[in-house]
Amino acid sequence: MPSVAMAGLLEESPTARESWTPFRSRTKSPYAGAWIALNAPRRVEPAPGFAILIDVHRGHPPPHGEQGRPTLTRHTPRPRRGNGALPLPLLFRGKVRDVYAVPDDGAAQADATTLPTPHLLLVATDRVSAFDVVMREPVPDKGRVLTQITTWWLSTHLSDIPNHLVSVRPDEIRRAVPGLAACPEAWEGRATLVRRTRPLPVECVVRGYLSGSAWKEYRESGTLAGERLPPGLAESDPLVPAIFSPSTKAQEGHDENITFEQVADLLGGNLASRLRARSLDIYERGRAAAGEAGIILADTKFEFGTTPDGDLLLIDEVLTPDSSRFWPREHYAPGRAQPSLDKQPVRDYLETLPDWDKQYPPPPLPPDVVAATSERYRNVFQRLTGTDLDAYEPPRFDPGGTAP
Numbered sequence: 534m535p536s537v538a539m540a541g542l543l544e545e546s547p548t549a550r551e552s553w554t555p556f557r558s559r560t561k562s563p564y565a566g567a568w569i570a571l572n573a574p575r576r577v578e579p580a581p582g583f584a585i586l587i588d589v590h591r592g593h594p595p596p597h598g599e600q601g602r603p604t605l606t607r608h609t610p611r612p613r614r615g616n617g618a619l620p621l622p623l624l625f626r627g628k629v630r631d632v633y634a635v636p637d638d639g640a641a642q643a644d645a646t647t648l649p650t651p652h653l654l655l656v657a658t659d660r661v662s663a664f665d666v667v668m669r670e671p672v673p674d675k676g677r678v679l680t681q682i683t684t685w686w687l688s689t690h691l692s693d694i695p696n697h698l699v700s701v702r703p704d705e706i707r708r709a710v711p712g713l714a715a716c717p718e719a720w721e722g723r724a725t726l727v728r729r730t731r732p733l734p735v736e737c738v739v740r741g742y743l744s745g746s747a748w749k750e751y752r753e754s755g756t757l758a759g760e761r762l763p764p765g766l767a768e769s770d771p772l773v774p775a776i777f778s779p780s781t782k783a784q785e786g787h788d789e790n791i792t793f794e795q796v797a798d799l800l801g802g803n804l805a806s807r808l809r810a811r812s813l814d815i816y817e818r819g820r821a822a823a824g825e826a827g828i829i830l831a832d833t834k835f836e837f838g839t840t841p842d843g844d845l846l847l848i849d850e851v852l853t854p855d856s857s858r859f860w861p862r863e864h865y866a867p868g869r870a871q872p873s874l875d876k877q878p879v880r881d882y883l884e885t886l887p888d889w890d891k892q893y894p895p896p897p898l899p900p901d902v903v904a905a906t907s908e909r910y911r912n913v914f915q916r917l918t919g920t921d922l923d924a925y926e927p928p929r930f931d932p933g934g935t936a937p
């Protein structure tokens with residue numbers, strides 16, 4: 534059971550661990566970056582040269598490093614470029630998304646970071662990460678693909694699942710936030726206006742195939758999410774039925790898998806059961822629809838958040854290649870890791886570099902690798918939806934009219 538969450542600003546340097554400056558701690562909280570960034574009493578956009586650092590300690594009392602400092606479990610240097618340039622207060626910069634507060638009247642108010650606003654603008658940038666390191670080169674169209682795939686799911690196979698989307702259409706977003714008209718290239722097609730929620734501190738992972746950290750857990754202990762699996766399974770074998778294998782949101786890339794009982798301890802049995810049932814339902818619909826397009830949806834991660842009215846909403850990105858493993862059916866063969874439909878060119882290239890240790894700073898990506906990756910993302914959209922990205926018209930959401 535996590536006992537203390539701390540966040541701080543960490544200087545981006547190899548010796549950064551020496552300059553930890555905590556700015557918030559909260560007992561009995563597993564909350565990670567998003568929660569702190571979105572709910573902290575002051576603006577948390579890091580100063581130039583600094584990164585947001587989030588650490589969640591487990592166990593009681595919290596463990597300390599050798600010199601008596603907190604043990605740091607997550608250090609995420611943030612890229613300094615990208616779309617941070619909208620006339621709105623930037624609340625949080627994730628590996629891929631920039632999250633802005635949308636003040637009620639649409640004006641860019643400096644205090645929107647301190648007052649909770651009912652809406653957020655999520656901007657999916659073209660940043661790409663591999664081995665948990667964000668590359669310097671943007672991948673053209675990647676942000677649009679992620680945004681529009683989420684939109685497509687939420688307006689087709691998942692249209693009855695309560696979710697945060699208010700608008701994806703540039704005309705509607707411009708009406709809600711007139712200041713954005715001045716910089717269309719920075720957000721059109723990649724931004725979504727959403728209802729702001731309090732994200733639940735659990736990643737709702739569903740696995741239909743044995744891969745990644747699940748394969749590792751199984752190989753080491755014969756279990757997944759603490760439950761025993763049949764013996765003799767091979768890497769990438771199907772899991773029937775699919776398994777809810779939640780994790781904490783404490784760390785990127787190396788999220789800690791937790792059991793369903795731990796989710797129930799954190800959130801209550803009722804909410805935990807609802808999360809599991811909803812996640813499995815969405816995954817099964819996604820698996821069926823992707824399967825029709827020749828895509829194996831091996832696993833995926835959902836996030837949910839609660840509104841002040843107590844509604845449970847599906848938030849963040851949904852069934853995208855960044856939040857899921859998409860495998861091309863034609864190359865599927867159990868007993869090994871599978872090639873992915875999207876970032877494979879980046880991973881393959883990085884694996885050819887004997888001197889890179891898969892830590893920051895990232896090596897430069899050659900233009901042909903960037904182009905091949907961009908092409909892959911566009912193809913995923915086309916293959917899944919049957920529509921060319923440029924021809925896709927996002928539908929209207931928000932029939933209840935809650936847009937600002």
Ligand SMILES: Nc1ncnc2c1ncn2[C@@H]1O[C@H](COP(=O)(O)OP(=O)(O)O)[C@@H](O)[C@H]1O
Nearest residue numbers: 567627628629630697727728729730732848849
């Ligand atoms: N409707 C919402 N309300 C509050 N937070 C949200 C909502 N939708 C997404 N988020 C948060 O915004 C962040 C998106 O940024 P992202 O780049 O995906 O971050 P990360 O690097 O942590 O994956 C996530 O932390 C997610 O929890």
Ligand SMILES: [Mg+2]
Nearest residue numbers: 627629849850
């Ligand atoms: Mg994310």
